[in-house]
Amino acid sequence: xxxxxxxxxxxxxxxxxYRCGTATTEAKYQPAAVHRRSSYLRPVLxxxxxxxxxxxxxxxxxxxx
Ligand SMILES: [Zn+2]
Numbered sequence: 001x002x003x004x005x006x007x008x009x010x011x012x013x014x015x016x017x018y019r020c021g022t023a024t025t026e027a028k029y030q031p032a033a034v035h036r037r038s039s040y041l042r043p044v045l046x047x048x049x050x051x052x053x054x055x056x057x058x059x060x061x062x063x064x065x
Contacts (some may be wrong), residue, residue, distance in 0.1 A: 001012050005022035016023050 001010060001014075001024065002008065003010055003017035003020060003022055003024070005017060006020040008017055008019045010017050010019075010024070014024055
């Protein structure tokens with residue numbers, strides 16, 4: 001196949017162009033990676049968890065003193 005970025009002939013199974021580094025399967029690969037990342041580490045879900053931990057630590061600290 002040909003690199004869609006620079007037009008260099010590259011192997012059909014190549015994941016990236018050896019010349020310019022452009023991914024050949026970007027359309028398939030990238031959404032899956034983004035989806036996986038967003039489902040595991042969602043800042044919206046982490047904020048309440050971190051806030052709860054901080055509140056618990058503050059409560060424990062207050063009880064000890
Ligand atoms: Zn290229």
